[in-house]
Amino acid sequence: MNNRDIHAAWKYHDGTKHSYWSIRNNPHFLDWANRPLPFKIYPQIESVSLPRDVSQTGVAALSAISEPAPTPRADSLPGLQDLARILYFSAGVTRQRTYPGGEIYFRAAACTGALYEIELYVVTGDLPGLDAGVYHFNPANVSLGLLRKGDFRNNLAQAAAMGPAVAHASATIICTGTYWRNAWKYQARTYRHFGWDSGTLLANMLAVSAASGLRAEIVLGFVDSEVNRLLDLNTRREVSLCLVPIGHTSESSLEPKEIPALGLETIPLSEREVEYPTMHEMHDASSLESEEEVRRWRGKKPILLSSAPVGEPVRLTPLPDDEPKDTIEQVILRRGSTRTFDRTASITLAQLSTILDRATRGLPVDFLEPLGTQFNDLYLIVHSVQGIKPGAYFFRREGNTLELLKEGEFRSEAYHLGLEQELPADACVTIFFLADLNRILELHGNRGYRAIQLEAGAIGGRMYLAAYAQHLGATGLTFFDDDVTDFFSPHAKGKNAIFLLAIGKPLKRKPQ
Numbered sequence: 001m002n003n004r005d006i007h008a009a010w011k012y013h014d015g016t017k018h019s020y021w022s023i024r025n026n027p028h029f030l031d032w033a034n035r036p037l038p039f040k041i042y043p044q045i046e047s048v049s050l051p052r053d054v055s056q057t058g059v060a061a062l063s064a065i066s067e068p069a070p071t072p073r074a075d076s077l078p079g080l081q082d083l084a085r086i087l088y089f090s091a092g093v094t095r096q097r098t099y100p101g102g103e104i105y106f107r108a109a110a111c112t113g114a115l116y117e118i119e120l121y122v123v124t125g126d127l128p129g130l131d132a133g134v135y136h137f138n139p140a141n142v143s144l145g146l147l148r149k150g151d152f153r154n155n156l157a158q159a160a161a162m163g164p165a166v167a168h169a170s171a172t173i174i175c176t177g178t179y180w181r182n183a184w185k186y187q188a189r190t191y192r193h194f195g196w197d198s199g200t201l202l203a204n205m206l207a208v209s210a211a212s213g214l215r216a217e218i219v220l221g222f223v224d225s226e227v228n229r230l231l232d233l234n235t236r237r238e239v240s241l242c243l244v245p246i247g248h249t250s251e252s253s254l255e256p257k258e259i260p261a262l263g264l265e266t267i268p269l270s271e272r273e274v275e276y277p278t279m280h281e282m283h284d285a286s287s288l289e290s291e292e293e294v295r296r297w298r299g300k301k302p303i304l305l306s307s308a309p310v311g312e313p314v315r316l317t318p319l320p321d322d323e324p325k326d327t328i329e330q331v332i333l334r335r336g337s338t339r340t341f342d343r344t345a346s347i348t349l350a351q352l353s354t355i356l357d358r359a360t361r362g363l364p365v366d367f368l369e370p371l372g373t374q375f376n377d378l379y380l381i382v383h384s385v386q387g388i389k390p391g392a393y394f395f396r397r398e399g400n401t402l403e404l405l406k407e408g409e410f411r412s413e414a415y416h417l418g419l420e421q422e423l424p425a426d427a428c429v430t431i432f433f434l435a436d437l438n439r440i441l442e443l444h445g446n447r448g449y450r451a452i453q454l455e456a457g458a459i460g461g462r463m464y465l466a467a468y469a470q471h472l473g474a475t476g477l478t479f480f481d482d483d484v485t486d487f488f489s490p491h492a493k494g495k496n497a498i499f500l501l502a503i504g505k506p507l508k509r510k511p512q
């Protein structure tokens with residue numbers, strides 16, 4: 001299949017839309033006895049324990065999430081402490097709870113259904129405290145399992161068509177998605193969740209890398225089969241989603257090494273697994289097959305059209321850059337999706353402005369230039385933000401303003417759009433991400449679909465952090481696709497719903 005045949009992305013997207021009727025007519029139920037293991041475990045490999053008492057960076061969360069990536073110093077090598085900090089605060093276990101269905105190990109970043117289908121791997125040269133190798137991160141015991149010994153960075157650099165960030169990285173973290181672990185609950189919609197859940201995790205990863213003084217970037221341009229082969233993945237079950245080169249080294253160009261199949265044993269996730277062929281089709285159709293195709297793909301410049309301004313703009317008033325001062329580590333440890341919002345509470349315009357401003361200052365990604373360009377547009381339903389009228393708004397990033405599309409109390413509409421859940425109705429504001437799929441797929445092919453979902457997750461992840469940095473609450477949500485577009489039309493006509501996040505004040509504050 002071909003990345004340019006965008007029929008595949010449309011087929012997947014349209015086929016996994018939620019509607020009032022699709023939800024009611026879906027006979028799917030959760031088979032608790034067959035619930036997948038939340039960790040990938042290799043029973044027979046050597047592993048290196050990571051330090052658990054890593055030093056804190058002391059950097060304020062609001063600056064860590066919005067700072068442009070530090071300029072590469074001649075050589076900036078992460079040490080084992082840095083690597084441990086980055087991995088733990090992206091995918092580590094931060095809380096544990098017992099439920100009737102068993103134990104849930106909550107992680108540093110939000111994830112649909114707490115199913116944690118995103119795995120992390122590290123491909124590194126020699127670092128202080130760690131030998132060169134290809135490793136798998138096991139959050140269950142905070143260790144790195146050794147898959148291949150030696151320096152394989154040039155294999156990765158070649159797979160990324162010698163893109164400079166990967167070619168000069170001290171280490172590269174790879175995110176993969178494991179279908180069944182999430183599809184157990186969400187069936188074929190899991191492929192969208194791959195983007196959302198890797199995105200929230202990447203928001204943490206970029207912030208903690210920046211706070212550690214290390215350059216990090218999200219790379220989606222790579223030859224899929226090469227990276228999957230390096231990690232020895234069984235691609236019916238698990239596939240590579242993105243690369244995150246960390247640090248910078250001036251040396252480059254070791255010869256790529258032979259990469260024989262490893263066939264390493266892993267503990268089965270469940271007694272039986274169900275495959276959803278539509279996700280495999282979507283993945284194959286969005287795979288890049290050669291270095292030449294990677295180069296062409298990442299060379300695309302988006303043509304982003306600006307809509308005409310509507311109504312009187314409300315100017316946003318973000319707080320100064322390092323206020324409040326809670327560190328990125330404190331905020332990640334405090335974060336946990338809000339389960340009930342206080343319907344009687346309100347937030348200030350400065351709090352909302354700070355969230356929008358910090359989350360949208362630009363992600364360092366290989367698929368968008370210049371920094372600050374964005375695929376997803378943000379639409380808001382404001383219920384209770386001091387100083388602005390309740391209603392539906394469009395966020396104009398260029399001017400840092402909100403434009404009122406329609407005034408009114410839309411709590412019951414938000415309840416419906418967010419899959420008939422109380423959370424989006426009781427929050428102070430719900431933020432909808434919509435994208436012009438037509439235009440983006442035309443330019444970036446099916447791979448653009450992966451990019452849109454991942455971008456939304458990463459911006460959503462930054463919003464989570466910006467909310468918790470201000471002692472507010474937030475939760476990601478799912479939605480009735482076409483009803484969202486209809487609600488914001490005519491402004492949103494032709495766009496597609498991608499992501500949803502609600503922000504407000506938790507009804508019961510957890511002890512902090």
Ligand SMILES: Cc1cc2nc3c(=O)[nH]c(=O)nc-3n(C[C@H](O)[C@H](O)[C@H](O)COP(=O)(O)O)c2cc1C
Binds near residue numbers: 338423
């Ligand atoms: C993209 C996304 C969508 C989510 N959708 C819902 C939802 O529809 N309803 C809900 O109650 N929680 C939703 N959640 C919250 C997750 O259930 C929550 O992140 C997960 O249980 C992990 O808990 P934590 O965020 O407190 O660490 C969503 C989270 C994300 C990241």
